Amino acid sequence: MNQTMTVAEVAVMLNVTPAYVVKLIGNGKLRARRNPDGRYTVARKEAEAYRLRGRRRGRRALENLARVSESADIYNKQT
Helix, strand or coil, X not given: CCCEEEHXXXXXXXXXXXXXXHHHHHCCCXXXXXXXXCCEEEEHHHHHHHHHHHXXXXXXXXXXXXHHHHHCCCCCCCC
């Protein structure tokens, strides 16, 4: 298995555009190396770790939304 991925491969893994992956790299949210030809490569472990962090953020957001919705008692209101 290849230990590095291209920007395009990372984009497919994350279900985003290659431009967004480059933005993540530029913002320091995804570590990458630049090849002599100017292209980025990302370590597979780094891309997988970023994906896992995103899933955790999403899960926490949904749990928080459920808590807020329950505390607002919106499920028991009748229309």
